[in-house]
Amino acid sequence: MEVLFDRSESIQESVTDVKVTLLITLILVVFVIFALLRNISATVIPSLALPLSVIGTFIVLHRFNFNLDNLSLMALTLSVGFVVDDAIVMLENIVRHMEQGEPP
Secondary structure: OOOOOOOHHHHHHHHHHHHHHHHHHHHHHHHHHHHHHOOHHHHHHHHHHHHHHHHHHHHHHHHOOOOOOHHHHHHHHHHHHHHHHHHHHHHHHHHHHHHOOOOO
């Protein structure tokens, strides 16, 4: 027998690419939020939301015996973008309300 086509290499490269993308996303989010708001406590919220959402996703995937394919990896990358976007919007609104004098 002879292997004609080995997809495991491309899948491993995809998984590595997603890991790098998620790490770069986390670093950029923390840097941009800190650069714009200059507030450590405001920076901690999105920097914790991102890893917790990814960990939660993998727990659910493991619990229901799903596997990672290219579509799941793409969806994971997109969902991280949504989590980051929502965290930033919520954080901006909190900072805006606090600057207007409302209590935390």
